[in-house]
Amino acid sequence: MDPRRTARTVSDPKVRQVGFFTPAPPERSISDPPRFQDPIQPPSPSPTQVNDHSPSGNSLSPVMIPPAHHHSDNFLRTALQVTSPTKAFSYSAKTVTIPPENEDVASSFSPGRKVVSAKSPSSFPGVKASSVPASELTTVSVVNLPPGISEKAGGASVEVQNDRPVSAKTLKEKTSKAERRALQEAQRAAKAAAKAEGTKASSAASKVVTSANTKPSKAAKSSSQKNDGSQVAASEKKGGDRAPEKDRKKDAPHPRMQYDDKSRVEKAKKRAVVKQTEARNRVELFRHLPQYEHGTQLPDLETKFFELDPMHPAVYKVGLQYLSGDIRGGNARCIAMFQAFKEAIKDYSTPPEKTLIRDLTARISSYVSFLIECRPLSISMGNAIKFLKNRIAKLPLALSESEAKSTLMLDIDRFINEKIILSEKVIVKHAVTKIQDGDVLLTYGASSVVEMILLHAHELGKHFHVVVVDSRPKLEGQLLLRRLVRKGLSCTYTHVNAVSCIMQDVTRVFLGASSVLSNGTVYSRVGTACVAMVAHAFRVPVLVCCEAYKFHERVQLDSICFNELGNPDAISKVQGREEINYLDGLVNQENLQLLNLIYDATPSDYVSMIITDYGMIPPTSVPVIVREYRRDHLWS
């Protein structure tokens, strides 16, 4: 609690500039925790990793605890994770036995990335041929793929190693720990020999090291999550055979990748599915965030439509919709993603010699990484994915495939219904009590919950006036306004630059949120902080409506460390008004940088109350909800 107190004294309304701190380096150091290197862990054999991790000793915030666990598909962008120290220690205690196995399997598979892409066509005809009754159609040409997958020249030694873990896996139940250890030693020796051949340059080597590095912490996480302490079960769960999908999963840029680190960006780009051309002129403070040339991604992804075989069509469609901006808003994106996953699970069948739990987890991870490439995940989606993966991991092994699938689909439905729909209803019920006759309510942007609150209050016959504040470039408020006006609410529409004028008439401010962080910071659409600050100055209560599944344990003090950059063209041009072209030709100039932020962080000082499905709470109580909610629902 102490850290948060200090943070709050800093963020006094008079002193604090929301979101923008002039001294950048301290912020950077917060956002730049060692990513693959876990200080708690025993040092791993990677000198390259040690080099690039910046000296983060000068951090100001006492809250900063290096994240103890994360791996490439860790959508939680936990910056400063409030974990208890005992938990952290348990990792280090348990890591010891697990890493070698994971490391071996992971690294022995990693050079064979090409294999999957070569294999994919062979699976394609099989599926299609069964769907087309070829009775009357004469088949004139058939693809006869060679039974073995064509290997790269260098992959021969890899192939040999590939077989061994598989055979080992089948025997796993019977082998004792010592035997496994021996096997691992042998594998490691073989790997070292393969590496010594030096077929790949240092980049490949470092990639292997990276994967080796991340795996132990992941395994540690799983073992610590399962408090039953059965290490063998944990290692079996996480180890081994995610090979075909794993390379896909590694493809994803790390959710918290620092995009100002050139070498990593290069590496990530090589693996990316979506063609990502980095925008050239980025604002200095935000270089660590991904920003791509918008407009190049969509056509490129579209042309690859048929080439991404492992991607399920539904997932692909959702990805396209994210990329093109057809779906936006935390809830909608989350629902769309889950519905796509549901489709994918429905069509899923476990490949031979695989177990559903592991293979499906890997596959979901690959979907997620694809979605991240289309658009960075929102925090709510991260939580939802965590939920789903947890459900998959907790599936009883005895379940048959169809049962497991239906269980998962039910779980997804349950999540959508309970965590999103029902909690929205509860929030509406709570919030409506705060609306009285004669109120003037102000809202910013278009939040689905706020919209429901307003409509519900209107249905109850309350007489109130709504001020919809909007901002360029998305003008989402207009859509909200359209729906409100159609329902007969009396509304005022204005832009955010007039918010100080209109605020004096307002009695309450209702805001939506993308996430609420555990220090009470509200992470929401850019402009929310401004509205909240003005409301605070005018002594107008600010009510933030947010479903509890969007809460996150991260602590964030500014909107620089984690944010999303939108298309800079969106602010340099005005849609539908060709004559406003003052910036034409200047966009690529060296001394012009366009910044189109998507989110901002509202400090808790400006928030009077957070309305969530557990009731109406002050911002200081968010950690309680996070703690209780996690325990009750996510990890159960």
Added chain:
Amino acid sequence: MDFQVVVLAGGNSKSLTPLVSKVSPPTCLPVANHPVLYYVLHQLEESNLKNLIVVVEGEDAGLLVGAWISGTFVDRLHVEIAAVPEDIGTAGALRAISHYLTAKDILAVSGDLVSDVSPGAVAATHRRHDAVVTATLCSVPISGSSELGSSGGKDKTKKPGRYNIIGLDPRKQFLVHIATGAEIEKDTRLQKHLLHAVGQMEIRSDMMDAHMYAFKRSVLQEVLDRKDTFQSLKQDVVPYLVQSQLKSQAVLSGIPQAEEDGNKKVSFPNNQVMVSQILANASTPSFHELYSMDPDGFAQTRKTHKCCAYIASSSSYCVRLNSIQAFMDINRDVTGEADHLLSDNVIGPSPKLGTKTTVGPHCMLGEGSEMGDKCQVKRSVIGRHCRIGSHVKVVNSVVMNHVTIGDGCIIQGSVICSNVQLQERVVLKDCQVGAGFVVTAGSEYKGESLARKEK
């Protein structure tokens, strides 16, 4: 990706009369010494679409095409050939193979399309909007008609027929109106409610329908079943779908909805509505959604479906081989500016050339062809095993396989089919010579089409 690809390698085309016959269907016309169907299949193969259904009109043509495909694409594509009766049109052909179509969406590509527009992009656009039909539009190639201004009067009559009038919504994503060449001479009718819903319509006449469509299967089959008279996809089915997009028949949208409802086992009808509402509110509504909401706020009472357009970028190449002019243009372009379409630019063992014979740029000589002395070849394609005498001039022409050209011939802007024999000193300008024809020595033709009488 749950797409089925149907290549419509149709039957005889009237506009190509002297060039095609029973034994050489239009899809086998050589473009730079590859049958035109090769380009479509190659393009599909590039986009990893390896399972195709090729629909050919007529049994003979089917056998011919099938033999060719199995020879060329063995081990590369999984192709099934369906021979359908002649003259039933593209819609009829699809109707005939309707029961083989099982995937969620159908990609129907014309077999005479030479383009580098990615089928994947069309399919992705289709999926993204959840459209009923997505048509590929590309800009009409201008180079051909202007450059060959001297070419015969035959083409002039055909020119207007190649243009379409296409109405797009302001964001250029949806088709609002489509009318093909034949209907344009009459008054064009626009529906008022459609115009009202869209608000603004951009009418383009410089776009060409590339005949690469993505259809939602259920809707396509439904339309084909109910409208027996529909003959052509381009002239009947697509305009029908575009016109009815705001008053879609209940059945049209009913089917997918029923399917969706069946999927959701958890019975929270109220919640389902809310889910769909959240999703709907989150997206930028197209005019379809706005229109369907019109009467009473949120309840979607009016059925709509979306007709999308995929507009190929102006740099991409896209031509249909549907006239002799187009045939000439494509031959020239493929050897010239659009040579990236040919992946394996196999020019056989270099042909035997006589002394002082010049072959200009943008030319192609097939394997085993022989040329005499002092010949000139400019911007032409010459097929395999041709024998060309001395002092022959071939400009802007296409010479197919096994053609014998006597000494002193001058060929300009002509198409000479296989097994033709040109005797000495023949002068051909803007002519089409059908297969197996023999042109007697010294004769001179201009702008004519020569073909053997059918026996």
